[in-house]
Amino acid sequence: MGPFDSEEVALAARRIDEREACARLAPAVRLYAMRRLRRAGDVDDFVQEVLLAVVEAIRDGRIGDAEGLGPYTIGICRNMFRDGARTRARRDALLHRFGFLFESGTDPTTGVVSFERVRLDDCVSRLTTNARDVIKRAFVHDESNEEIAAGLGLAEGNVRVIRHRTLKFLRECVEHPVSWEAHR
Amino acid sequence: MSRVPVTVEAIDAYASGTIEDPDAFEDALFDAAARGDTQAAEYFALRDGVRELVRRGTYDVVVTSAEAVAIERSGLRTTRIDAPLHADSGGGEVDTSADILLIRVELPLDDVSRLDVEMLAGTTLVKTIDDVRFDPREGAIYMACEGQLALATRGTGLRHRFVSIESAGRRVLREIGFDDVVEREP
Numbered sequence: 001m002g003p004f005d006s007e008e009v010a011l012a013a014r015r016i017d018e019r020e021a022c023a024r025l026a027p028a029v030r031l032y033a034m035r036r037l038r039r040a041g042d043v044d045d046f047v048q049e050v051l052l053a054v055v056e057a058i059r060d061g062r063i064g065d066a067e068g069l070g071p072y073t074i075g076i077c078r079n080m081f082r083d084g085a086r087t088r089a090r091r092d093a094l095l096h097r098f099g100f101l102f103e104s105g106t107d108p109t110t111g112v113v114s115f116e117r118v119r120l121d122d123c124v125s126r127l128t129t130n131a132r133d134v135i136k137r138a139f140v141h142d143e144s145n146e147e148i149a150a151g152l153g154l155a156e157g158n159v160r161v162i163r164h165r166t167l168k169f170l171r172e173c174v175e176h177p178v179s180w181e182a183h184r
Numbered sequence: 185m186s187r188v189p190v191t192v193e194a195i196d197a198y199a200s201g202t203i204e205d206p207d208a209f210e211d212a213l214f215d216a217a218a219r220g221d222t223q224a225a226e227y228f229a230l231r232d233g234v235r236e237l238v239r240r241g242t243y244d245v246v247v248t249s250a251e252a253v254a255i256e257r258s259g260l261r262t263t264r265i266d267a268p269l270h271a272d273s274g275g276g277e278v279d280t281s282a283d284i285l286l287i288r289v290e291l292p293l294d295d296v297s298r299l300d301v302e303m304l305a306g307t308t309l310v311k312t313i314d315d316v317r318f319d320p321r322e323g324a325i326y327m328a329c330e331g332q333l334a335l336a337t338r339g340t341g342l343r344h345r346f347v348s349i350e351s352a353g354r355r356v357l358r359e360i361g362f363d364d365v366v367e368r369e370p
Contacts, residue, residue, distance in 0.1 A: 027224035028217040031199055032210060070218035074210055118332040120233040125245045125329070129315040136243060138200065139234045145200055160202055164193045170230055171192045178333060183305030183340040 018058055018098075022051045025073050032077045050076050052094040115174045122180075123173035131166040134159055188212035195227045242284060242328050246301065246316035252286055252326040260284050263331070265365055269323075273364040278334075281370035285334040287327040291346055291357050293320035298349040299357075301327070306341035315349075 026047060033046040053076050057063045063072050124132060133152055137143040145163070149156040188194075188205075190212050197203040198213070217224055237243040241255035256262050263282035267274035269290040278285065293299070301313040318325045325346075345359040 021218075024217050024220055025214070027228050028213050030228070031195065031213065031224055034199060035201065035206075066218055070215035071211070073218065074214040077210075077214075115229050115233050117233065117236060118330050118336065120230075121237055121242055121330045121333050122336075124234070124237060124243060125313060126311050132244065135234060136238060138196075139231045140238050145202065160197075163196060163200070167193050167196050167230065171226065174230075174233075178336045179310050180305065180336045180340050180342075183308060183310060184336075184338070 018055050021054060021058060021069060025054065025069070026051060029073065029077060032074075032081075036081060046080070049094075050080060052098055053080070055098045056094060119174045119176075119178055120170070122178040123170050126173070126179065127166060127169070130154070131162055131169075134162045135166055135170075138163060190216040190221060190223050192223055192227045192230065195224055199227075237330075240284065240330075242330050244317070245313045245327055245329065246318065247326050247328050248317065248319065249322055249324070249326055252288070252328065255284055255286065255328055261331075262286055264288065265362065267360050269358075271364070272360065274360055274362045275364035277366045277368050279370065280331075280335060280367050282331040285329050285331050287344075288324055289327065289344070289346065289358070289360065290324045291318075293318060293323055293325075293357075296320060296348045296357070299325070300347045300349055301325075302345040302347060304341075304343040304345060305337075306343070310340075 029047045029050045030043060033043040037043050037046060050073065054063070054069075054073055057072060057076075063069055124135075127135070130152065134148055137148045137151060138145075143151065145156050145159045148154070149159045152159070154162075188208050188211070190209075194203065194209065195213070198206060198209050203209050213224065234243065240260060241247060241251060241258065247255070256264075260283040261279065261281065262284045263276075263279040263286070265274040265276045265278060265285070265287045267287065267289040269292070274287060274289070291299075296318075299316050299318055301316055303310050303313070316325065327344075341361070343359055343361045346357045348355040348357055
């Protein structure tokens with residue numbers, strides 16, 4: 001083994017951990033950003049900035065173990081949102097160091113979980129018209145519950161209940177075979 | 185470790201601004217994510233999946249004629265079955281590798297105010313699509329589904345029953361099978 005091999009092995013192991021950390025945390029960071037920022041580009045930038053800061057903290061040893069990862073990251077989110085975006089130069093410097101984690105095809109912020117389209121199509125077709133409309137307005141048109149309620153002539157509380165029940169149904173439904181399988 | 189439950193439904197409540205204690209939920213959300221919990225990723229998978237179905241035109245099972253034309257012009261590979269009013273079966277040559285299957289069904293829609301579509305495997309009701317959209321002036325509805333889902337109905341004796349829901353009860357407008365459909369392998 002050469003003099004740098006063990007360091008390279010350790011570095012490789014650490015990189016895997018960094019990717020894993022980013023993959024795990026990215027959806028949570030995206031949710032945090034979506035609640036506060038309207039533009040999709042701003043959300044993407046915020047997610048990337050937070051994950052870059054997390055990677056930097058892992059490298060610098062400021063996050064010692066997985067236990068500290070969640071609290072540290074929500075802390076970064078809150079600080080970053082309160083203090084405003086970092087300067088472009090600061091972000092570019094971090095991207096220069098850790099940009100390999102965000103290369104095309106290996107972006108840790110997307111694709112952690114996906115469902116088979118055919119299963120989701122089958123599940124969606126089993127929803128009531130109201131349930132389908134509520135989910136479409138929420139997920140595709142980004143309407144608030146108040147806007148959905150006004151658009152469909154429903155009470156806002158009713159929209160909240162439909163939304164909750166429909167997501168629970170879809171979440172469970174996509175785990176099962178399509179409804180025709182039992183009848184073949 | 186937080187005891188606030190992190191579920192897809194709770195995440196949606198957080199995202200839509202209706203969760204009771206967002207700060208406590210955020211602590212639980214990030215704690216769960218750091219430990220490898222995938223609920224937030226599943227939430228986005230559902231959200232992105234719904235968006236994808238809407239983009240492809242298959243989110244709503246029954247579409248307007250204008251939407252059917254848009255699907256055919258979308259660049260996705262479509263295949264089509266036609267069911268003229270007096271035929272017992274939908275007919276046509278369908279491409280089994282198509283992305284989307286479109287079915288045009290002629291129906292006597294005069295005096296119909298609410299239309300349900302029932303899907304049967306032989307005589308067994310598999311699912312009901314309630315209160316579908318239609319324009320009675322067109323005398324037909326268009327159904328759109330993912331090609332792979334259509335293939336999943338092979339060998340099930342698939343039948344579609346179209347039911348007018350009226351104050352006096354149900355009135356079956358039409359029931360069709362697909363015995364006359366010819367499959368074309370790519």
